[in-house]
Amino acid sequence: MLVLDALRVRYGPLEALHGVSLTFAQGEVTAVLGRNGAGKSTLLRAVAGYLRASSGRIHWQGSDITRAPVRRRADAGVMLIPDEGGVFRTLTVRENLDLFAAGRELTPALDAFPDLRTLSRRRVTLLSGGEQQMLALSRALLAPWRLLLVDELSHGLAPVLATRLYDVLAALAAAHPDRAVVLAEPDPREALALADRVHVLRRGELAATGSPADFDPATL
Numbered sequence: 001m002l003v004l005d006a007l008r009v010r011y012g013p014l015e016a017l018h019g020v021s022l023t024f025a026q027g028e029v030t031a032v033l034g035r036n037g038a039g040k041s042t043l044l045r046a047v048a049g050y051l052r053a054s055s056g057r058i059h060w061q062g063s064d065i066t067r068a069p070v071r072r073r074a075d076a077g078v079m080l081i082p083d084e085g086g087v088f089r090t091l092t093v094r095e096n097l098d099l100f101a102a103g104r105e106l107t108p109a110l111d112a113f114p115d116l117r118t119l120s121r122r123r124v125t126l127l128s129g130g131e132q133q134m135l136a137l138s139r140a141l142l143a144p145w146r147l148l149l150v151d152e153l154s155h156g157l158a159p160v161l162a163t164r165l166y167d168v169l170a171a172l173a174a175a176h177p178d179r180a181v182v183l184a185e186p187d188p189r190e191a192l193a194l195a196d197r198v199h200v201l202r203r204g205e206l207a208a209t210g211s212p213a214d215f216d217p218a219t220l
């Protein structure tokens with residue numbers, strides 16, 4: 001279980017999270033929703049260790065990781081797929097996959113995203129947004145994790161592509177019912193369909209918590 005206790009994060013003088021307390025359960029997909037600037041990316045980056053908490057605590061599987069470096073959190077199973085993809089842009093698709101897999105089989109990613117086979121020798125800079133997001137999500141298919149943090153998977157994508165990516169994510173979550181998945185999305189439609197639990201952030205504060213049925217995507 002991931003527990004955030006009164007988490008505050010600031011960028012210089014600007015405080016982006018104003019004391020957020022939340023729990024994320026193992027075996028659940030949790031959507032963190034909220035408009036642009038609400039603090040979703042900040043929350044995910046702070047959990048993964050790329051941003052420092054100015055106060056409050058982060059506990060993961062019973063350990064206090066508030067001050068733990070990124071590497072230690074990764075070793076404890078925390079994986080962040082950031083909104084910019086977290087891929088190596090000057091490398092080819094295949095080179096990225098090899099780095100993610102670190103000697104493991106590439107088949108899970110290539111089976112989930114057959115397009116990546118044909119794009120194998122293409123540089124990331126020449127990929128479309130959707131292809132880049134497929135590559136980004138491949139990391140979660142190739143390397144082990146216990147807590148997957150996915151930031152704006154559907155960002156800028158056509159609905160049909162977003163649905164494809166979400167289908168792969170849903171299958172991944174279903175295959176690992178003992179793990180936790182957290183999705184940050186400004187557009188709630190896909191995330192609400194997949195999530196077991198929903199938290200809504202507004203201007204750096206928790207505005208609502210509930211099950212997907214409690215929320216109307218049109219009013220979020």
Ligand SMILES: Nc1ncnc2c1ncn2[C@@H]1O[C@H](COP(=O)(O)OP(=O)(O)OP(=O)(O)O)[C@@H](O)[C@H]1O
Binds near residue numbers: 038041
């Ligand atoms: N690197 C940064 N430097 C200064 N302020 C930042 C930085 N990144 C984010 N912010 C500010 O922190 C607040 C929260 O931003 P954050 O990116 O976490 O929101 P978000 O909900 O993820 O929105 P988006 O969907 O646009 O990514 C906003 O006011 C934003 O302007």
